[in-house]
Amino acid sequence: MALKIRLARGGSKKRPYYRIVIADVRSPRDGRFIDKVGSYNPLLPKDSEQRVQLDVERIQHWIEKGAKPTDRVLRFLDAAGLATRPARNNPKKALPGAKAQERLEEQRMKEEEAAAAAAEAAAEAEAPAEEASAE
Structure with a gap:
């Protein structure tokens, strides 16, 4: 079973709130998940501690078991120091x-x-x- 660490959307219309979950890659975005390991509230200011909350121990546990984070979650993990995000360099984009x-x-x-x-x-x-x- 392939696992992903990804976002599951919650909240009402135009008021998003995301849970960071461990889910099977075949399950739908907001559907069944295995474990909730954090949350993300994009409506809060970027410097707020409540914007991204991570359960570090559980995330490390699931990464050891083979869970792969999505791009957005990898950004959060990189900011927290749990993973490194490879630099995406496209020098021709600015031309x-x-x-x-x-x-x-x-x-x-x-x-x-x-x-x-x-x-x-x-x-x-x-x-x-x-x-x-x-x-």
Whole structure:
């Protein structure tokens, strides 16, 4: 039997409250569970101690028996120091799209051409001034 440590939703409409439970992977989200090991109230402020409550001993017991936490529960366990969450790094996510990159490249080319033209004009302006002072 494969076990998960996951959230089971409770509370009324637009007022969520979650229990952190040990459940069989085949059981429905809010259905049958084996053990309740904590709770999560997203309506409380993030710095509140009541926001996430964990029964550390029971969670360690179930992890030893092979229960796998879901992503959200793994965040809670990582914050509590019970498990480590691997870093999810996607460096390409922050890059702009293809068309935006093309526009940026065109703009960069125009700026380089303008800078080259300005440098050329400055060089031409300095050259006659130097010749006139030399005479």
